Amino acid sequence: MTAAPVGLSAYAARLPRLRLPAAAYRDAWGTCAARGLERKAVCAYDEDAVTLAVAAARAALTHSAAPAPFDALILGATSLPYDEKPSAATVLSALTARRDVRVVEIGGSPQAGLQALLVAWEYCAAHPGRSALAVAADAPAAPADVPHEHALGAGAAAFLVGPDTAAATLCHCAAVTLETFGARLRRRGEATLRDLELRTDTVAPALADLRAAVADWGPPDRLAVGGDAAAARRAGGVFGLSAPALSAPWARIGDCGAALAPLALCDALDRAAPGERVMAVAFGAGALALDLTAGPGLASGRADTDSVAVLADGGEEIGYVAYLRHRRMLSSRLGGTA
Amino acid sequence: MSAYISLPMFGAGTGQRLRLEAGRCRSCAALVYPQRPQCPGCGDDAFDTAPLSGTGTLYTYTVIAGGGAPAEFDDQQTMTGPLTVGVVALTEGPHVIAQIADADPETLEIGMPLRAVVRRLFDQEGVVRYGTKFVPAADA
Amino acid sequence: MGFCMRRVAVIGVGQTSYGLSPERTLKSLFAEAARAAFADVPGGLDPGAVDEAYIGSLSTGGSQLGNFAPLMLESAGMTGVSGRHVESACASSGFAFRDAYLAVASGAARIAAAGGIEKMSDLPRERTRSWLGVSGDVEWERLAGTNFPGIYAMMARRHMHEHGTTKAQITAVGVKNRANAVANPTAQVRKAITLDQALAMPMLADPFCLADACGITDGASMVLLCDWETARAFTDTPVEVVGSGAGTDFVAIHDRPSLTRLPAARKAACQAYAQAGLGPADIDLAEVHDCFTIGEILAYADLGFCDEAEAGRLVADGVTARDGPRPVNVSGGLIGKGHPIGATGTGQIYELVHQLRGTAREPSRQIAAPRYGLAHNVGGSGGSVAVHILKAAD
Structure with missing residues (x-):
């Protein structure tokens, strides 16, 4: 790492609007296999990791004058729609018309989100003066009848990384x-x-x-x-x-x-x-x-309404069948939750 | 069998569909969205890109009952019920048709503030089609 | 139109019954309408005498894309006749009629045929809904998530917002037209309902319920036009086409400055009135495009029968009832008679011609001695409109 500090000038969290309480699993299956889970944030029918990524990225960029003050976009996710066809390009296309931005897509494990932030850091360290947008977005899925499905939720976070360390170094x-x-x-x-x-x-x-x-x-x-x-x-x-x-x-x-x-x-x-x-x-x-x-500028420019705690406490609770419908687990014609 | 526009046409519309890019006529400064090849005001065909803010109000709307949705939205409607669609009066002037998401139809009022979000519209030819919907602006 | 045009008359009209005929073929439906039209000409007419033929259809049966017109002409004994497919969504045969009128009026044709056909009840649900949803702007309306009822529903809601028009006033159009259709032997829906029953029907696209909408219909129609002198050789009482107008507009409703009027209909109506030297007060009966109830309310103002703000009251006030001063959609309209999309325009002409001749099959629905009848045929949500004015023989 070079001497010039690299940090975060902005960050934002975004959760989908719907919430499913653990009690819904107890009602449906007799138990909730996710011990300690109170409730979870879940995607509506028209949301996925890509839409969540766009929402978090746009929120992180709210206070930037330029629409795309970054030269690289690093996306960490495990539940993107394609094995091949980079969703990072889709996310980029929703943020800017710029074509000169490098995108990197990281998957493979729940580390992918933090790995995206790490890669953004290393990019900025290797290119002093440049910025990178690191986005972690995910909505992992599992079949309805397996215990590990009970815990699976959805959310996204975006970090604007670069020489401005107002939020964190x-x-x-x-x-x-x-x-x-x-x-x-x-x-x-x-x-x-x-x-x-x-x-x-x-x-x-x-x-x-x-x-x-x-x-x-x-x-x-x-x-x-x-x-x-x-x-x-x-x-x-x-x-x-x-x-x-x-x-x-x-x-x-x-x-x-x-x-x-x-x-x-x-x-x-x-x-x-x-x-x-x-x-x-x-x-x-x-x-x-x-x-x-x-960093010193942590509190400024960030509304409390956007804090993870407030977002988590908000949202609209739905029932288990509505959850299955939204998550496409009842859609025979569209290949399930992909 | 669904309504269809080709993938090249679909891709050409990304700037308008995801970034709400209007065209500003170089001759008469009219703002055109969705874009068209000729300015409806003066007929000229040269435009500059002018991204819109994504804010607007509800100009009119309807709630499409079960079974009525276009085929591309059939599964969405089967799974999530009535489909709310409206004409949004964007702050900068143009109007656009879009789904109104995250809102109970009973709470809709002409004039209510809305903002644009990117959502998944449908799948076709193996490609996910993302587009813009509008949600009540009071939402976080 | 400022140049010298020949006088044009309608000498024969024919149509099938409107309804669901999944097992009928496209060819047999068109053959039936054509045969009826040629037989309707006093003394009959040899199909080979037709100079130009215009056949409207939106879906062409869901299969026949190329050479649709020659295929239909074969079933009508018109093989060899100059023919072409005309498409303007639900105004396909209205525009076919205008094209046929222009051919005869210009002197290019002595006898012209205009017709239309739609056959949709035999297609799987997905295909039918595809065809029904593609007359708007596919990229920006359809693929944003709205269906066709949704487009008109959004226009209705705007009418309610700007003019205080109520749901009951709008749905009353459907009640009137279903009642009118009961006496029409060719109509698809021949069961009247009360306003309360209509308002209780399932929702379609708010504020519309099922009673506000036409259904899916199979059917075909055809009419024969010729110059005035030729017409007099066939009959002493030819019906004359005294006015013809047409226009287009932005297809996507979000590109229109107002959702409570159809500029294309106003333009078409003004053009037809001007040519005929008539005004709205001269029209004794009208067949207008009520694919959805609001369509008829918009027509009242677009055709100059009243102001936009008053249009919601005309049905309740009895103005457009069958026994009122200006009966509208005596046939039952699209809601009662049916809407075989490509055939509707010339089907409206069929109704007007019989009324103007005094030959409505069911005497109870004959309007007393009408002089001028108007047909108003709209494509999609108003992207294209054709208006025609016919005159009874003196």
């Missing part, structure tokens, strides 16, 4: 990689996630490796965790932080795939005072940690 990153088997896999051409429900703990080894990798960072003031309630507790334990300092919105918005860790990061930034150290962690075949320092 990017300080460190660390990644550990450990191939995992049986959890969260999806073969090419499949629209829905599989999970073999093995009892292997994939979180603890990743946290232990991560702990060692970030030893010389110093303790964070806040921890943003892209994981469920259990993962958040354990991450807090490993880094010595308890609930008030933990941003783990999973229980209120569900498993938003690649967008979960970035949304947790947005939540942490929503609460952070200037100067506080925020560490964001995402899991998936290992783990990725990003370390930021909250």
Whole structure:
């Protein structure tokens, strides 16, 4: 990394409007397999990872004079409509007529969102003076009759990365990689996630490796965790932080795939005072940690109505059958949830 | 069998459909949206691109009952019920037809403020067709 | 039209019954209408004598795209006649009639045939709805999510907003026309309903319910025109075409400055009135385009029968009732008689000609001694309109 700091000048979170309470699963199936889930944010029929990405990106760019003050767009997602045909180009086309913007699309695991932010950082560090827009957007899907479907939600977060560090400065990153088997896999051409429900703990080894990798960072003031309630507790334990300092919105918005860790990061930034150290962690075949320092301009230009907490508490609750209809799980003619 | 415009035509409309780009006539400064090859005011054919803000008000609307939607929207309607469509009076002057999303039809009023959002319209030829819908402007 | 035109008369009219005939073929339907038209000419007419033929259809049966007119002419004994397909959505045969009129009026043709045909009840639901939804701007109206009733519904809501027109006033048009259709032997819908029953019917596209809309109809119609002198050789009482007008407008309703009028209809009507030297007060009966109830209300003002703001009251006031001062859609209109899209225009001529001759099949629906009849045929939501004025023989 070069000496000139790179950080965030703006960030924005966006959730779809609909909410499904965990109680809906108890009514439908007798139990909600997502332990600790209160409710989740879910896409309406006409929403998907792409529309969420556009919404978050436009929100992050609201206060910019130019429509496209970035030279690269990095999109992290696991549930885009195509295996080939870059949705990042679609997102870009909704934001600007510029054709001279590099797009990078990252998928493969729930780390993809934080990886997009990391790539944006590295791009800006390699090209001093330039900016990049990192967008994480996801709406993972699974068949209706499997337990891991219960937690799946949707959301998006966008970060404008560059030399302006008003919102936060990017300080460190660390990644550990450990191939995992049986959890969260999806073969090419499949629209829905599989999970073999093995009892292997994939979180603890990743946290232990991560702990060692970030030893010389110093303790964070806040921890943003892209994981469920259990993962958040354990991450807090490993880094010595308890609930008030933990941003783990999973229980209120569900498993938003690649967008979960970035949304947790947005939540942490929503609460952070200037100067506080925020560490964001995402899991998936290992783990990725990003370390930021909250910037002086954090509160200005961001309406409370757009905070993750307020967005999560808002929305419109629907019932289980309406959820199945919106998520296209009853559509025989359109190939399901893709 | 659905109504059809070719993918090249569809792609050519991206700027208008997603970025709400109007054409500003170079001769008479008329704002034309959706764009057309000739200015309806003066007949000239040279325009500059003028992106609209995406804000507007509801000029008129209808709620299409079940079973009535065009074939491309049949599944959307089967799954989510009546389809709300309106003419939106954009702030800059032009009007456009679009679906009104995220709004209970009972709450619609001519004159209510709206803003543009990108949503998924339908699938055709293996390609997802995204477009602009309008939602009540009070929404976050 | 300022140049010298020959006088033109209608000497024969024919149509099939309007309704659902999924098992009939396109060819047999057109053959029936054509045969009826040639037989309607006093003393008969050899189909080979036709100089120019114009055949309107929107969907061409869902299959025949090329050489549609020659295919239909074969079924009418007109093989060899100069013929072409005319398309203006629901005004296809209205424009076919205008083209036939212009051919005879200009002297280019001595005898011309204008007709239309639509056959949709045999197509799968998806195909039918496709054809019904593509007469607007496909890219900006249809593919944004609106269907055809939705377009007219949005115009109706605007009329309610600007003029205080009520739902009951709008739906009353449908009640009137269904009542009129009961006595019409060729009509598709011959069951009257009350206004309360109509308002209770299922919603179609708010504010329209099913009672505000025409249905899907199969049918064919054809009329024969010739110059005045030739007509007098066939009959002492030819019906004359004294006015013809047509116009177009922006197809997408969001490109129109107002949704409570059809500029194309006003232009067509003004042109027809001017040619005939007549005004709205001279019209004794009119067949207008009520694909949706609001269409007839818009027509009242577009044809000059009243102001826009008053148009909603005309049905309740009895002005356009069958026994009123200006009966509109005595046939039952599109809602009652039916709307086989491409055939509707010349079907309106069929009705007017019989009324002007005094030969309505069911005496109870014969208007007493009408002198001038007007046909108003609209394509889509007003993208194209043809208006004709006919005169009874003296």
